[in-house]
Amino acid sequence: MGIVLGKIISWLLVALACLTAFACFSDSVIGGSLAIAAAVFFCPLSWKMLRRFAAQEVPTGAFIILALVTYFAGTGMAISNFDDKKQAVQQGFANLEDYQAANKLGLDAASYAKHLDGLAAVERQKAEEAKATQAKVASACRQDLQCWADENQFDAIMACKPAVQKLAKYDYEWTDGITSPIFSRLAWSEKKSGMIIYFGDEIKFQNGLGNFVRHTYACTFDPVSKLAVNVSAESGRL
Template identity: 35%
Template sequence: MKIKYQVLIYILLIIILYCIYHSIKSSNYYALVFSLLSIFIINPFFFEKYFIKDGNYDKGTFLTVVSYFIFLGIFGFISTADESRRIKSLGFDSRTEYDAAIKIGAANKSEYQSKLNVIRIEEETRRIKEQKANEEKIALEKQKKDAAQAIAEEACRKDISCIGDRKSYSAGRLCKPYIQSLAKYDIEWTDGLFDMKFDRFRWKNNSKKIITFIGDKVKFQNGFGAWSNMVYFCDIDIESNAVTGVSAQAGRLN
């Protein structure tokens, strides 16, 4: 039992020595004084002289454990109280604020506020730079996209298949009233709800500015009430989307 007792008390002494080191490092003088007094009281010579009689090391072991908890409790209380006073004396409102200040290398509240302002300015400057760089990147990508689209549009405008397909639907809407105006009597459209009114298209001339759209989905009635299938032609300026000419003749597209 003596060995067990001695091991415990030496462990306790090591803990006290560490507390002394911690007190010096943190400038906690109250805890330092308490730790120094404890090392004189809690040691084998003191215990064996006053508490261990007739080799009763069980009692010494018990007292060592009790002393361990008493010492740590008092040391913790003194350390916390003194640390709180020290933090308040530096102007900090809480331990959390103090820890944040230590993290950025500030020794007091005034220095902490100054460094916080510098950090905020740096972060805002970095955010503005990143935002500007991102906006410039987006603008450059849009510029490239617009340039590519403009090239594609110009190529499509010169290709009768591309521009004709693109303009066919709007041509049906634009040309319909002009075609209807050609009929002297009644008129009947034969296309379905989702059918296109024009099946074909071609350049009107070599300038490639006007497309002639051609379809045959209409019937005109004559003065005797008879109906005739008609082929109609509608010229559209691809720049202005204006109808420049319209005509019709009897027949069907082959």
């Protein structure tokens, strides 16, 4: 009779812990999780599995004590969070996180709002300084041929390569690779507008006899429109 009554009480405690977990989750995820854990420790069905896991005979009382400790820890945490939320609302904080952060700093709602405004102002200033630095670097790069050409090289390849290919009367064959870049020389076409002339000699055009002959090429690239505005080629090497 005593064993049956004990199991009935355990199942009632399981139900209580589950209901408590449901209520706790709105105020504390950790508190709700602890209440779920307490329900597991209260449950007679879990005792066998826990004993098997422990590889020894664990007294039922140990499970009950562990369940009670876990249960009260979870409910205590949830109650504490509930009280903190209530205090946060009463003192004019936007949320619990702000209330807890302000408490650590010893600030009231108004002072904490000023503190946040100050932090935001510092971040804005940092962003503006970073933007100004980037603009300065970009401006310096724009005046340097090598830097400006390197910055636009990918777009130049995408625009110039098909334009050079169209100059072939018959077939063509590219010879560029890791050690032989498609462009090997540079020049300003118009520095004011930023247009660059890319030179290279990594292509062979097929002639009327079927032979592939090395050619040099020049491609004027406009970084604004991303277009090859002029392209030419002639036999030979740079």
